[in-house]
Amino acid sequence: MILKVYVIGTSQLMQFVHDTLEQLAARIGNGCKLALPKETSGAAMSLTRALIKRGVRDLHLICVPIGGLQTDMLIGSDCVQCIETSAVSLGEYGAAPRFVAAVRSGKVRILDATCPAIYAGLQATEKGIPFMPLRGLIGSDILRHRTDWKRIANPYQADDEIVAIAAIQPDIALFHAPLADREGNVFIGTQRELMIMAHAAKQTLVTVERMSEDNLLANEAMAGAVIPSTYINSVALAPRGAAPLGFTSHYGEDAALLLEYARAAQDADGFAAFMRSWLSSELADTIPARV
Numbered sequence: 001m002i003l004k005v006y007v008i009g010t011s012q013l014m015q016f017v018h019d020t021l022e023q024l025a026a027r028i029g030n031g032c033k034l035a036l037p038k039e040t041s042g043a044a045m046s047l048t049r050a051l052i053k054r055g056v057r058d059l060h061l062i063c064v065p066i067g068g069l070q071t072d073m074l075i076g077s078d079c080v081q082c083i084e085t086s087a088v089s090l091g092e093y094g095a096a097p098r099f100v101a102a103v104r105s106g107k108v109r110i111l112d113a114t115c116p117a118i119y120a121g122l123q124a125t126e127k128g129i130p131f132m133p134l135r136g137l138i139g140s141d142i143l144r145h146r147t148d149w150k151r152i153a154n155p156y157q158a159d160d161e162i163v164a165i166a167a168i169q170p171d172i173a174l175f176h177a178p179l180a181d182r183e184g185n186v187f188i189g190t191q192r193e194l195m196i197m198a199h200a201a202k203q204t205l206v207t208v209e210r211m212s213e214d215n216l217l218a219n220e221a222m223a224g225a226v227i228p229s230t231y232i233n234s235v236a237l238a239p240r241g242a243a244p245l246g247f248t249s250h251y252g253e254d255a256a257l258l259l260e261y262a263r264a265a266q267d268a269d270g271f272a273a274f275m276r277s278w279l280s281s282e283l284a285d286t287i288p289a290r291v
Contacts, residue, residue, distance in 0.1 A: 012147035018030065019236045023207050025050035027174055028059075031081070033124075035062040035201055036070060039245050041191040042176035043070045044207045046241040052077045053279055062170050063088065064122065064193055065115035069245060069261065072096040076271045082266060084111035084168070086118060093262040098271055111225075112145050119193065121168030125200040132165040138163060138206035149254055165218030173201035176242045178250065181212045189248065198231040209250055 012279050024047055028034060036043065041064075048070050053080050063071060063085035073090050074080050076098030087101040102108040120132035124149050131150075137143055138151065138161055154160035179187040188194045198204040204227075216226045240247075244254035262271035 003110065003188045019051040019234045021047055021236050021238060022054075022206070024164070024234055024236045025054050025056070026208070027203070027205060028056060028174070030056060031058045031060070032056075032169040033060040033062065033169075035064055035173040035197050036067065037064050037125065037191070037194060038066050039068040039070065039242075042188075042247065043068070043243070043245055044174050044176040044205075044238070045070060045243060045245060046113060047176075047205070048073060048234070049279060052079060052275070055079075057081075060120070061085070062168060064114070064197055065118040067099070068096065069258065073264065075099050075102050076268075077275060080108055082109040084113055084118070084178050086113045086115045089256070090262050093258050097262070097265040097267075101268075112142055114142065117149070117165050119196065120165040120268045122170075122196050122200040124165065124167035126196055127167040129167065131166050133162045134165050135162055139288045150173065168200065170197070170201040171203065173197035173204045174206075176209075176238070176247065178209050178248065179212055179216065179231075180206065180235045181214060181216045182206045183215055183217075184232045184235055185216045186227045186229075186232055186286055187212075187216050187225055188227060189225050190235060195227055197237045198227050203233040204231055205233060206235045206239040208235060209239055209241065209247070213239055230281065 028051060029238065052073065058081040059074065059079050060082040061067065061071060061074065061080055061084065065086045067083070067085050067088040068090060071083070072090065075083070088096040090096050099245045103110060114137065116134060116136065120134045122128065124132040134182065137149070143149060143151070143163070148166050150164045152164050165187050177186050177188050177194070184253050186208065217223050217228060240251060243251065246253035261274055264274040
């Protein structure tokens with residue numbers, strides 16, 4: 001098991017949970033292996049805006065387990081060198097256009113995966129082991145393209161093979177959550193894969209809808225859905241930080257903007273025009289956060 005230990009004083013603790021979006025973005029360097037959750041689990045879109053503005057390059061994205069608007073924007077903005085994912089899609093708004101263009105041109109290296117394989121690789125790191133065995137891949141074409149995954153004999157049953165999925169350790173896990181407290185504990189609700197990401201990553205950066213003055217781990221009703229500060233490196237307050245995507249029960253998606261993106265991003269010029277507008281605008285904070 002990977003254990004992160006921090007010894008910090010009171011003044012350091014207050015800074016720990018008061019980073020700005022720009023300070024969080026500055027922690028994600030060029031070439032970072034960056035884990036991002038699926039959009040319904042909390043995409044840190046406000047931080048993504050800051051990353052693109054800063055001009056980060058050569059990211060290795062790990063989509064847990066699929067990517068969407070956040071991934072497509074990063075690819076289209078020339079921030080990504082490699083992506084490990086089971087899919088990238090805008091869902092009901094269609095294919096992810098900049099991802100599709102990057103695949104066709106070979107601009108981005110693709111490490112094709114499956115949803116269970118992504119989770120298995122992260123769980124291997126979480127448990128401190130070099131690989132996780134997985135069924136369901138033998139007989140598929142994916143093993144021809146993933147030479148880092150190995151077919152091995154089941155040591156407990158003759159004439160049975162399984163696949164060893166190499167451990168995945170992100171440099172940074174990044175996501176948006178409903179709530180954090182002043183000690184750096186983060187409430188994630190039902191989105192349990194965020195816990196796996198935080199356990200597996202070397203660092204975890206989080207944006208949140210609001211801050212609590214109470215210790216979340218002291219609340220027995222919430223504590224089971226709280227990532228302890230041991231696994232959190234920095235938190236930034238970002239109301240509506242997942243917009244224009246929806247975020248659980250807090251606010252819905254901006255359907256008009258997402259449709260506009262899907263249409264504009266079909267070609268590089270349209271994408272560039274959309275991004276100039278999006279990067280220069282501020283996300284409207286018209287819907288109060290609810291926890």
